[in-house]
Amino acid sequence: MELWYTDQHTDNVRFSMKVEKELVSLESFYQKINLLKTYDYGKVLVLDGELMITERDEFIYHEMAVHVPMAVHPKVKKVLVIGGGDGGSARELTKYDTIEQIDVVEVDAEVVRICKEFFPEVSDSLSDKRVKIHFEEGIRFARGIYDEYDLIIVDCADPYGPAEGLFTREFYGICWKALKEDGILINQHESPYYEQHARSVQMAHKHIQFSFPYSTVYQCHIPSYPSGHWLFGFASKKYDPIKDLDDEKWNNLGIQTRYYNTKLHQGAFYLPNYVMELLEI
């Protein structure tokens, strides 16, 4: 017997991986959670049928979410991660000694429990004493917080299910208030390629622009995600992602990465024409 997991990239495009065995299959209060062991992508976390992270290429996503803002902002002490219950963003953040507090706000405690048990390479740093996990909805947690965080990372699922509220103008306004006067907001920004995603990308960018004076996107190659061409949003009150990049300082930190470097940091902001047109950049 062969077991294959298929992620539906669009109604007419499918991406499938051969599965060695299913490690977890359960239904939490919020969603269906599956953890698969695949041949080429290692362990794979699937929520409500949609691929979240794979052991093989999660480093690209998490390095790009974290090190881009960290190489720009001169002194990040307090970080809010919305979503990110797998612990990958926290893992990259804990590489910085200067960070004092990391609040991870994950709605589903089962995701954290399963990642801690089956995905220690990703989730181990959730036990770091600077990391506090809050089992709560991201919007509810952030609402009413003012001038507190240097960096907010929105590390969430696609905007078609429970994460829909994390792509709204209201939510980005809440983030703006929760950030200090020189804070940076990073959000997973979908792919510009397939039409359905492209519309989300366009809307999210418009909503962020409404609140933040600096707002652009940067790209990376994530093979297991639809089209492989993935965007993050970089929004900030003060810092420009290229002019304020302190490459010398970052390189002197000696942080080990497999995807990110400060040259690639710059290149990630040099977008294809069709993406600039989509976002009116």
Add this chain to the structure above:
Amino acid sequence: MELWYTDQHTDNVRFSMKVEKELVSLESFYQKINLLKTYDYGKVLVLDGELMITERDEFIYHEMAVHVPMAVHPKVKKVLVIGGGDGGSARELTKYDTIEQIDVVEVDAEVVRICKEFFPEVSDSLSDKRVKIHFEEGIRFARGIYDEYDLIIVDCADPYGPAEGLFTREFYGICWKALKEDGILINQHESPYYEQHARSVQMAHKHIQFSFPYSTVYQCHIPSYPSGHWLFGFASKKYDPIKDLDDEKWNNLGIQTRYYNTKLHQGAFYLPNYVMELLEI
């Protein structure tokens, strides 16, 4: 009934597209040729079961193969395209008035015939009076040519079938001889991501380095190709792909592109750490 075409990215990873109808299915002297009309990728050319180009994203491949060297080399007059029977590379080349001759060397006349009939958006410029099509093997055509071309583009299939010879040290040596003293060689260089491809990338790069003083790779996002993270090789006798980029001159040409621009040109050479390690760059 639903019809799906599946491209096997590895033994354990599949990429599938829903097919509206099959337009062509035949066996030429060299290979099996299929042309499919798909829902999300438009027309798709398949040779021996492997996806070659799609109507939807071929612009990325062909723009990146052509405009990167054209924005670096100051006066390209004569170009050799090895493979490229679909006409996409020729189409981008004919946008330059300064180019006087484009030799397209395609082994399989049936590929050209089918693309002319079914893929006019890609193949139309094969009728440009500067384009000469030679139905011959690439190595055989280039062997014995000395000091003749300003630019050679190796626009071929994966190195596991008929195109295997186009990834050898011998072939790159032949290209070196066929190029003028300031010539540039561009070759499609596979993906660095999946292990099987990564080994080809590594070998091809070593072989090119053996002949050319300047040798590096650059990347782009091609959603329909394995991993979506695609490389081209840039090898040259004289020009550096970034230092010798004449962005002002290129931008003044007013050439319309949907992916390429001179900022992205630079960014394409800023590679992830794991790719630099693979290639020892």
